[in-house]
Amino acid sequence: MKTIMIHEMADHVGETVRIGAWLANKRSSGKIAFLQLRDGSGFVQGVVVKEVVGEDIFKTARGISQESSLYITGEVVVDERSSFGYELQVSDVEIIREAVDYPITPKNHGTEFLMDNRHLWLRSRKQHAVMKVRDEIIRATYEFFHMNGFVKVDPPILTGSSPEGTSDLFETNYFDEKAYLSQSGQLYMEAAAMALGKVFSFGPTFRAEKSSTRRHLIEFWMIEPEMAFVEHAESLEVQEQFVTHIVQSVLENCSLELERLGRDVSKLEKIQAPFPRISYDDAIEFLHEKGFDDIQWGDDFGAPHETAIAESYDMPVFITHYPIGIKPFYMQPHPDRDDVVLCADLIAPEGYGEIIGGSERIYDYELMKQRIKEHNLDEEAYKWYLDLSKYGAVPHSGFGLGLERTVAWISGVEHVRETNPFPRLLNRLYP
Structure with a gap:
């Protein structure tokens, strides 16, 4: 038998x-x-x-x-x-x-109870389906990048510097100096791209951000490609092709799980590159027309603003060319404007918010030194990163996709806490 x-x-x-x-x-x-x-x-x-x-x-x-x-x-x-x-x-x-007095019975339980018993809640049909969707997105990610000539590179989790400053980082002692848990592998991936051309990483990142919305986790997983000799417009094409690939892969290989989750697959079937694009300038104008008088040019978008923009489309939408003052130091300025940078956020439909942030990177040595100084960053800590623009610099671009938000969108679950097997949330480190 x-x-x-x-x-x-x-x-x-x-x-x-x-x-x-x-x-x-x-x-x-x-x-x-x-x-x-x-x-x-x-x-x-x-x-x-x-x-x-x-x-x-x-x-x-x-x-x-x-x-x-x-x-x-x-x-x-x-x-x-x-x-x-x-x-x-x-x-x-x-x-x-024999299991005696199993705590999660076939009845409704409160969220806190289920989170306290996350190690057991994972066994439920819904959580099983979400984890299978997550696994398929991971499988399809490796498939896409390897099919397109990318090399997998693993950046460090312990770092001495940060792509976006240290205000939201977890600090730890590294023998006789300070270190931080990584909030992004991007800077290291840029170094890898200068060696290997097209690279991607896939690993955990950490944000010491005291946010408790349905879109935020303290520890989450990021997919971060970097591409040498690729400018902003071409990077957007890679992003929309990647997202299309993972959505179609889930539709093909997780139909039973999507049915179990009650997902409206007709909305996912529409996801095909190219995606619509709207500039930050036009987005501000659109929001004013919709009655969002609280947002002004130069402000970053919050969840209600992103949702309002996304509701005008049935596909993910790129918001491009954000003001230089609300974006990190490494983003390439617009060639015809000194107030915006060559960047884009990809906003998922149905209120799931930003799933990708990306940009063309600065590759001019003097400009990079200037931007590091303007952001009050320690030039000595970024000396190795400055070497990238000092020795054989080329135009290059990259982006980061948040795995948990993407899983939430594709599977149709409301909160990202259900998309990570053991989520780390504000005030929750158990189990």
């Missing part, structure tokens, strides 16, 4: 197999028990018929408690009523370990 996983059942129709599983839920009707089983790869229903298995096995099946671990033997059959398409006609049940 072969031991298989649930996701392999399509290849074993008509065969008797064994699976290792946990009991997600159960119900019984007279002489039939229905076991909702999960093994990490998927969910399947096991049907236990008393006349088939006998009194002892049927009694065992009816008495199993939620989240007990089991070996289940049975025949794989087609079940057209199930979205999964198959079920298991059970012939034997072996309990590995």
Whole structure:
């Protein structure tokens, strides 16, 4: 007899197999028990018929408690009523370990309770589906960049300097000097791009930002490509092609998970490059027309402003050419204006906010020194970074995509806390 996983059942129709599983839920009707089983790869229903298995096995099946671990033997059959398409006609049940008083029952629980029990909440159907979508986005990310000639490079997590200053960084002691948990690998990726041409990183980043909105995490994962000899306009094309690729990959490979999440896939099916573009200047004018009198030229956009702009489109939209005063020191100035830079934020539809921030980078040595001074940064700490514009500088561009916000948008969940397996939030470091 072969031991298989649930996701392999399509290849074993008509065969008797064994699976290792946990009991997600159960119900019984007279002489039939229905076991909702999960093994990490998927969910399947096991049907236990008393006349088939006998009194002892049927009694065992009816008495199993939620989240007990089991070996289940049975025949794989087609079940057209199930979205999964198959079920298991059970012939034997072996309990590995009985779970007693499992805390998360099939009823409504408060968010704080579920977050306190995140290590168990992950087992639920919804959380399983979100994690599968996350995994597919990660898989598709590596696929896209490797298909397009990028090299994966890993920047350090402990750094002595920051791309955007140190006000929102976690400081730590590094022997006899200060160090910070990285808020971005960008500066190191620029160095890697000067060596390898087109590179990307994929790793954790940290923001000591006291924000508790549904869009913010303290620790989150970023995808950060950098590209030598690529200017701003071409970078936007890479960004929209990348986002299109991951959305279409999720549609193709996670249809069951999207259905389980109740996601309106018709909205995702529209996501195809090219994406619309609106300048910061036009965005300010648009917001004034919509009654947002609180926003003035030179202000950064908040969530309500981004949402209002996004609602005018059914695809992600680029907001380009932000004022120089609200963007980091490394962004290339506009060639015809001294008040804006060559940058763009990509705003997701349906109120999910910014998922990408990117720009062309400064590559003029004297201008970079000037910008570091204007931002009151320690030139000595950035000496290595200045070397990039001193020795063989070229036009180059890059961007960063926040994984958790992207997962939230594509899967349709409201809060980013559900898109990270163990989220770190303001005032939450447990579990």
